[in-house]
Amino acid sequence: MxxxxxxxxxxxxxxxxxxxxxxxxxxxxxxxxxxxxxxxxxxxxxxxxxxxxxxxxxxxxxxxxxxxxxxxxxxxxxxxxxxxxxxxxxxxxxxxxxxxxxxxxxxxxxxxxxxxxxxxxxxxxxxxxxxxxxxxxxxxxxxxxxxxxxxxxxxxxxxxxxxxxxxxxxxxxxxxxxxxxxxxxxxxxxxxxxxxxVYKIFQPYIASPIGFENLPETFKQSHILTANDLAALASLESLPTDDEIAEMAQEKEVKQILEQADYKTLLQHYAHRMLTMERKKEAFMAMLLSIGQ
Ligand SMILES: Cc1cc2nc3c(=O)[nH]c(=O)nc-3n(C[C@H](O)[C@H](O)[C@H](O)COP(=O)(O)O)c2cc1C
The missing domain is CATH 2.30.110.10 (Electron Transport, Fmn-binding Protein; Chain A)
Structure with missing residues (x-):
């Protein structure tokens, strides 16, 4: 209209x-x-x-x-x-x-x-x-x-x-x-x-964010992450390294999730929760783990 x-x-x-x-x-x-x-x-x-x-x-x-x-x-x-x-x-x-x-x-x-x-x-x-x-x-x-x-x-x-x-x-x-x-x-x-x-949105001005174009397509198809969640991930300054992802997979809560049959969904919920705490890198890594990377 x-x-x-x-x-x-x-x-x-x-x-x-x-x-x-x-x-x-x-x-x-x-x-x-x-x-x-x-x-x-x-x-x-x-x-x-x-x-x-x-x-x-x-x-x-x-x-x-x-x-x-x-x-x-x-x-x-x-x-x-x-x-x-x-x-x-x-x-x-x-x-x-x-x-x-x-x-x-x-x-x-x-x-x-x-x-x-x-x-x-x-x-x-x-x-x-x-x-x-x-x-x-x-x-x-x-x-x-x-x-x-x-x-x-x-x-x-x-x-x-x-x-x-x-x-x-x-x-x-x-x-x-x-x-x-x-x-x-x-x-x-x-x-x-x-x-x-009233809440804060942290967006560093100096660094160059990775942008939506560098988010895996599967992230964008998530039914759990919102557009704001995806934008928070796109605002990361760098992609996590393989070592960081491997280390995260060993963390207690993540490890327990990975043992569940529906780990993909659970990891996306985990990523959403991390984003509510501005823990963007952990959220990104959880999303990568949810798609098997
Ligand atoms: C919250 C609020 C915002 C208002 N904003 C405006 C405004 O931006 N411009 C305007 O001309 N009148 C606005 N008004 C209406 C004026 O406050 C109103 O016309 C007032 O009687 C003008 O007073 P005056 O004749 O003593 O200057 C607003 C009213 C309220 C309650």
Whole structure:
């Protein structure tokens, strides 16, 4: 099935795009107007686009329903500043309370029960309950169209980063489990980056992986290994040597498996299990043993 953007209403096109370009990080943006009145609103058309200089961009779109523009857009045009507050699970409901189309004079800090605290280098306050903040100077605002649904890219240079010590690991790096970030998907769906949803994929960048083309065809026909398993095997830097395979065949568990009638299937399950522990070489060797090599 395919869709032509020109044949869809903006509303349907919007939802289709948002369902596919997901999960999206959420910028919880604080701004002030020219009189210093604060405003808070979430924006999931958001990402980091450059580290040198540090540039993040979010988009405050024209409303699809009536083609009006948002307070956040007016404020960044007036003041050239904003703060992007990180959205952890513990604040997500308060964040969504700030997405209501309140009149411009409504203070979303009051509506949501969140606490403003001063920033160091810009006028918009930070949100105390958020665990990380990016103080930003707006470099450019780029309108992408004039109709309802058109984006306005707000290109921000990050001038100071605040991270609550509670979200850092022992190396002073952000621990994804501790920051517990939320992301927006299509319609009313959100996703929480925690528990089993957060895991590591090790892929060395420097070495050259053996690639799918060097996997034996029989590996690819396995009903036990998944496409991700095969890709993990293809990411190995070198093929195991005959000595390594012979040595593995002598290991207690492998030896016991090789004595079973259905050793081929059992070895493939063993390979799958090794891959869940990132033990790629052992998995590769188990697969070779399963095909009698
Ligand atoms: C999680 C979430 C993400 C949102 N992302 C965007 C977005 O990327 N762009 C946008 O224009 N509106 C987005 N909205 C809607 C705005 O938050 C909403 O229009 C808000 O009222 C704008 O506030 P303002 O007029 O005070 O700037 C989002 C709402 C939610 C709940």
């Amino acid at each position: 395919y869709f032509e953007p020109n044949n869809l209403s903006t509303k349907d096109l919007h939802q289709l795009l948002l369902g596919i370009v997901a999960p999206r990080p959420i910028a919880f943006v604080s701004t002030v107007d020219s009189e210093g009145n604060p405003n808070l609103a979430p924006f999931s058309f958001f990402n980091c686009f450059s580290s040198n200089p540090p540039i993040v961009i979010f988009s405050a779109n024209r409303r699809v329903s009536n083609n009006t523009t948002k307070d956040t857009l007016a404020n960044v045009i007036a003041t050239g500043e904003c703060v992007i507050n990180a959205v952890s699970h513990q604040v997500v409901r308060q964040v969504t309370l700030c997405s209501v189309d309140y009149p411009s004079d409504v203070n979303e800090f009051v509506k949501s029960g969140l606490t403003p605290i001063p920033s160091d280098l810009v006028k918009p306050p930070r949100v105390k309950e958020c665990l990380a903040h990016l103080e930003c100077k707006v470099k450019e605002v780029m309108p992408l169209g004039e109709g309802g649904g058109a984006g306005n890219l707000i290109i921000c240079e990050v001038v100071r980063i605040h991270a609550d010590p509670s979200i850092l690991d022992e190396n002073q790096q952000i621990d994804p489990h501790k920051i517990d970030l939320m992301a927006r998907m299509g319609r009313a769906f959100y996703s929480r980056a925690s528990g089993d949803a």
